[in-house]
Structures are given as C-alpha cells and as structure tokens.
Amino acid sequence: MSGPLASLKVLDFSTLLPGPFASLLLADMGAEVLRIESPARIDLLRVLPPHDRGTSASHAYLNRNKRSLALDLKQAEAVEIVRELVKGHDILLEQFRPGVMERLGLGYAALKAINPRLIYVSITGYGQTGPYKDRAGHDINYLALAGVASHTGRRDSGPLPLGVQLADVAGGSLHAVVGLLAAVIARQQSGVGQYLDVSMTDCSFSLNAMAGAGYLACGVEPERENHVLNGGSFYDYYRTRDGRWMSVGSLEPGFMQQLCVALGRPELAVHSVKPEQQAVLKQALQVEFEKRSFDELCELFAGVDACVEPVLSLSEALQHPQLKARELVSQVPRGDGSSQAQIACPLKFSEGLPAPRHIGAAVGAHSDEVLAQLGFSAQRIADLRQARVVG
Missing domain, CATH: 3.40.50.10540 (Crotonobetainyl-coa:carnitine coa-transferase; domain 1)
Structure with a gap:
C-alpha cells in the first residue's frame, strides 16, 4: 500500500x-x-x-x-x-x-x-x-x-x-x-x-463554533457554565461514590428518560428543563451517581443507550473494546x-x-x-x- x-x-x-x-x-x-x-x-x-x-x-x-x-x-x-x-x-x-x-x-x-x-x-x-x-x-x-x-x-x-x-x-x-x-x-x-x-x-x-455564532448574531456573551454544553446544564461530569467520574450527555428526551429510569428516578425525566431548574436537576443527578461506585455505574449503563460513559484513564481507554476494535x-x-x-x-x-x-x-x-x-x-x-x- x-x-x-x-x-x-x-x-x-x-x-x-x-x-x-x-x-x-x-x-x-x-x-x-x-x-x-x-x-x-x-x-x-x-x-x-x-x-x-x-x-x-x-x-x-x-x-x-x-x-x-x-x-x-x-x-x-x-x-x-x-x-x-x-x-x-x-x-x-x-x-x-x-x-x-x-x-x-x-x-x-x-x-x-x-x-x-x-x-x-x-x-x-x-x-x-x-x-x-x-x-x-x-x-x-x-x-x-x-x-x-x-x-x-x-x-x-x-x-x-x-x-x-x-x-x-x-x-x-x-x-x-x-x-x-x-x-x-x-x-x-x-x-x-x-x-x-x-x-x-x-x-x-x-473553534468557538456555537458560542461564537450566538454572540456575533445575537449578542449573547458566552460565560463559564452558562450554556448547555459548558456546564450550564445537566450535560456534565458526575462524581461516583469512589471518587471516579462519569460523563452524561443525555440531551435528547429519549436519552434523558433512559438515564433517569436507569438511576431509579424516572420523575426527573422532564421534556424541557428551564435554565433556572438546571442546578436543581444536576444536584439530584449528582446524589444518584454518588450512591454508586464507578464499577457499578459502568455495569448499570453498559446496556443503556443514554449517552452516559465512564471517564477512562489512558490505560483503561487502551483496553476498551471499542478502541481495541x-x-x-x-x-x-x-x-x-x-x-x-x-x-x-x-x-x-x-x-x-x-x-x-x-x-x-x-x-x-x-x-x-x-x-x-x-x-x-x-x-x-x-x-x-x-x-x-x-x-
């Protein structure tokens, strides 16, 4: 070749x-x-x-x-x-x-x-x-x-x-x-x-693709933790009981519902979360994640299509079946x-x-x-x- x-x-x-x-x-x-x-x-x-x-x-x-x-x-x-x-x-x-x-x-x-x-x-x-x-x-x-x-x-x-x-x-x-x-x-x-x-x-x-577009067209100044993708919503990282981290990207309603059902809190899966309610939702999710260890959460979400994945070290990433494949x-x-x-x-x-x-x-x-x-x-x-x- x-x-x-x-x-x-x-x-x-x-x-x-x-x-x-x-x-x-x-x-x-x-x-x-x-x-x-x-x-x-x-x-x-x-x-x-x-x-x-x-x-x-x-x-x-x-x-x-x-x-x-x-x-x-x-x-x-x-x-x-x-x-x-x-x-x-x-x-x-x-x-x-x-x-x-x-x-x-x-x-x-x-x-x-x-x-x-x-x-x-x-x-x-x-x-x-x-x-x-x-x-x-x-x-x-x-x-x-x-x-x-x-x-x-x-x-x-x-x-x-x-x-x-x-x-x-x-x-x-x-x-x-x-x-x-x-x-x-x-x-x-x-x-x-x-x-x-x-x-x-x-x-x-x-690379300020979305935040920059919003500012130039609408005058909305991006700040830390003030929009959906930078920590201003439940789209974030959550600490586990043993000090590890999980990533949650369950933005769409279907993914959000699967996330909350898996955690045993289906009532949290509302279709529209207002900005002022995001902090309350994040706190509720953090409580649920901290009830479980990293391994328990990995096993819990392994078969759930909810856009939830573990934060892996490089050594762990190398052993992940997707990266190996x-x-x-x-x-x-x-x-x-x-x-x-x-x-x-x-x-x-x-x-x-x-x-x-x-x-x-x-x-x-x-x-x-x-x-x-x-x-x-x-x-x-x-x-x-x-x-x-x-x-």
Whole structure:
C-alpha cells in the first residue's frame, strides 16, 4: 500500500508539536516527508520525557515515517541545498516566526521562483500580520486570546488547562493539513502553488463554533457554565461514590428518560428543563451517581443507550473494546528489529494505509542518503560534513 498522498513530497522545517503533528498525518497517509533540522539547535521535543531506550516517546511518535536531513541554514551552502530540494518537492512546511525564512533566503517569493508549483505553509501563533505577529506564545495563550478560555472551566475556579493541546493540534496542525490539501486540489486545476498563512490563534477563534455564532448574531456573551454544553446544564461530569467520574450527555428526551429510569428516578425525566431548574436537576443527578461506585455505574449503563460513559484513564481507554476494535495502536519499527507501541493513524481508508516504517529518526539520520539522491558525491558530502554545513 502506498497511501492516498503517496504522490506528495514534503519539506518540513517545523519543530515541537503543531507542524510535526501535521506532517505526521501526511506521512501516515503516504506522503514522503523530509525534516530539515539544525545540527546544533536541537528540537526540544527530542528531549521531552518520558524516554524509551533513550529516545523521547513524543518525538518517536510525532516524527515517525519521516527522514531527517541536518543542515546549518546560516551557511550559504546549506541554503543552496534547500533550493535544490525545493525543485523536487510539492509542499514546504515551516513554523518559524514571521520573517525568519525570508532572512535565510528561503521565503515564499524566493522559492516560488524556483518551483512555481510549491505550496508553502507557515504555522505561527498569531499569523503573518497584525501587532502580535512577532510575539511569543504557547497553546494556553492562543486559547486565552481567542476567547475559548473565557467560557471553559468553572465559575468558581476559572479556566482549566486542558490535557491536550487544542490550539496547537486542532488549531494549527489540522487546519494546516486541510488548507494545504485544498491548495493541492487547486494546483491540479491551475498548475501553480500558493502560500498558506496558518495562525493558531485564528484557528482557535474559529473553534468557538456555537458560542461564537450566538454572540456575533445575537449578542449573547458566552460565560463559564452558562450554556448547555459548558456546564450550564445537566450535560456534565458526575462524581461516583469512589471518587471516579462519569460523563452524561443525555440531551435528547429519549436519552434523558433512559438515564433517569436507569438511576431509579424516572420523575426527573422532564421534556424541557428551564435554565433556572438546571442546578436543581444536576444536584439530584449528582446524589444518584454518588450512591454508586464507578464499577457499578459502568455495569448499570453498559446496556443503556443514554449517552452516559465512564471517564477512562489512558490505560483503561487502551483496553476498551471499542478502541481495541478500531485498532488505534500500531507497532512501529525502531530500526533494530524491535518495535515501539504508538498511537495509530485514526483515519480509516477502504484501500488501507501503508504500514508504519520507523519511529522518529535521529538528527541527520538520512543526510548522506538525501544528498546522494541529489547527485552529491561521497567526497562532496564528506567535505560538507567537515565544514559543518551538514550534520
């Protein structure tokens, strides 16, 4: 199997999470991804714990199926190597602050002149324009400025730091993949590439899908625990007798009725719960959940179609029959005959996807191979290594 994106060749200059997660999806779908890394300034993801056999598990996952070419882009010869690579690649993905690639001589205008079909994707915190374009930031900052944090969390304790990087992944990575694949389709018609400016703050702002729509059209300001889906209704998490949690999403009347019947409180299943009555309903439900242990509730709702599910740890999720049936774990070769368990590509294609080839590679692991493919002699490669152009 070659995968649906086997025709695409990607140059990936990104580090940490947003760009690498995007290029991971591309690589899993068959694209040929070549990481361009600094031999001196290490990607901090490489040292992020925990480690498996001396390698960061996060790096090994996020950079699987990708080759690594180590280049010192401050040297002219390294820039020329990139220019040569651009001739044969479809997509360039970078995550530097605005202006960095231009100063290196690798901006979109310069590379478009070499390859007019190039699709050039820049992922940044705030975008290429605006007063914050050069400002540093992280996931928590983008969610704060995009308004997402203002209606997430609890009234008495404020916004919650999420367990996943929403702005980085849902904002940066996934929007970048959608955008660049749209550009690929457009290129099939026009024959030319284009530049894609992906701001993680912009994309996080767009995730205010329902709350934002309500404010813009009706002037209703979303606040914590003041609407149906953010804790302002019985749609919420409930503590069990033994300190675990259950999720309740029984919004529709049929589901609500099954929830209340299962708990032995059918009278709570009213068809319309007014906002001022939600707190009373939630308290009644909490009382019922706290009468039972986590295991008792799991057994109680196992055969009830009421949109009630347990809050599982990662280890428990891995053992859940639904996730196991979906084959969400892959064994990825390390390169020494052994393999590492990793999260599998979640996309299911009827024609299948190529098997994972290898975990994230060492810095410059494929430098000689890539340069040889460009026509560089062994002596020339040795000279470039001696000059520290290549790592």
